Each structure stands twice: as C-alpha cells, then as structure tokens.
Amino acid sequence: MPTIDTATLRDWQSRGQDFILVDTLPAEAFAKGHLPGAINIVSDDILDAAPRRLPGRQATIVVYCASEDCKRAGRAAERLSRLGYTEVYHYVGGKRAWKAEGLSLEH
Numbered sequence: 001m002p003t004i005d006t007a008t009l010r011d012w013q014s015r016g017q018d019f020i021l022v023d024t025l026p027a028e029a030f031a032k033g034h035l036p037g038a039i040n041i042v043s044d045d046i047l048d049a050a051p052r053r054l055p056g057r058q059a060t061i062v063v064y065c066a067s068e069d070c071k072r073a074g075r076a077a078e079r080l081s082r083l084g085y086t087e088v089y090h091y092v093g094g095k096r097a098w099k100a101e102g103l104s105l106e107h
Helices: 006-015 027-032 043-053 072-082 094-100
Strands: 020-023 060-064 087-090
Touching: 043 072, 060 072, 072 087
Parallel strands: 020 060, 060 087
Antiparallel strands: none
16 A cells, blocks of 8 residues: 655645545534544444545545554555555644644644
8 A cells, every 4th residue: 555654644734636535434523523634434434424425436545543553544645556545645643743844733
C-alpha cells in the first residue's frame, strides 16, 4: 500500500491537487478535530460507505487516523483496494504527525 508523508500531503493541498482526504476515526474524534478538507468515513463502515461517498474507482484517496499506532487507516486502505479503488495512499503519521509539524486541525 503506497504511503504519503506530511510534506507531500501539504504540497498536494497547496497545489490544489485533486484528491479526497478521508479521516477513518469515529465521528466523535472527527468532530474534535480533523485535517483540513477531510471527510469522515469510519474504517468499519468503508465497505458500505465508499461506493456512495467516493467517486470513480480511479480517484486519488488519502486515508489517515490518529497516528502510526492506529490501525484504522491501514484497514480502510486495504478495504478500498479490495473494492477496486486504484489510487489509495495511507498517511501513516495521521493527526499526531500533522500536529507535530505545528499544523492545525479543523473543528
């Protein structure tokens, strides 16, 4: 599964690259703070929700969760691949790495 780091994610955002950022944490955690522009699809719901909420299978999708210790985003990325999504990236550092760079969350 391809991964993406904070610098690359920031670059994609600043250049306006077309991608969908998916927070895979529970809704309560998403409401408390998420990366700018992210949508929330809980990893356990991704098999049902992805076909409705994510466009074509060729869309570039970046999934993340709380930190490198969190397994939700990795599971979500695997499930998206099984559904036929071809451009899925795992932002392994998640919210912890984002905040460690001094970047802010949306609420």
